[in-house]
Amino acid sequence: MVDHKHYTxxxxxxxxxxxxxxxxxxxxxxxxxxxxxxxxxxxxxxxxGEVVADMSANGEQVPVPLASREFSGKFQVRIPPEQHRNLAIQAAEQGVSINRLVSSKLA
Known part of the structure; x- marks a missing residue:
């Protein structure tokens, strides 16, 4: 059973x-x-805690706490082509990959 104190x-x-x-x-x-x-x-x-106990008792799927989930570090985002071009230009000017540029912007 999921520990309800591990949720976010x-x-x-x-x-x-x-x-x-x-x-x-x-x-x-x-x-x-x-x-x-x-x-x-x-x-x-x-x-x-009461909701998790009720869900478990009724055989419902209980959400996994975010802290317990595995994350790959990858996700895809769709952006307009012009924005993609602008990011590619910025990355080239800074001498970094688009991935590194976007990662730094998100941080």
Whole structure:
């Protein structure tokens, strides 16, 4: 069974609600509001734990935590040909590959 504490959590202030909202990247439909940051996080961790237990009990596929997933370091992006040309020019001018140029821009 997946450890629900290994998911990716974050807490941010919600101006609309006037409280902190906790979110989980692996469960984008879930959130938890509380007046204190720690209470919002603890509430969501508990809620996610309940959801994971329920999903497991019903034979549903439980999301794998992002921290446990393997990433290849590769992804493809489609861009307009003119943008591709401009990147190729920039890379050539800097004496680097397009991959290295785009990687540095993303960093």
């Amino acid at each position: 959590y974050r807490v941010t202030w919600s101006e609309d609600d006037g409280e902190y909202v906790a979110l989980c990247a692996e469960f984008p439909s879930l959130s938890y509001l509380a007046p204190e940051q720690t209470a919002a996080l603890k509430g969501l961790i508990k809620l996610v």
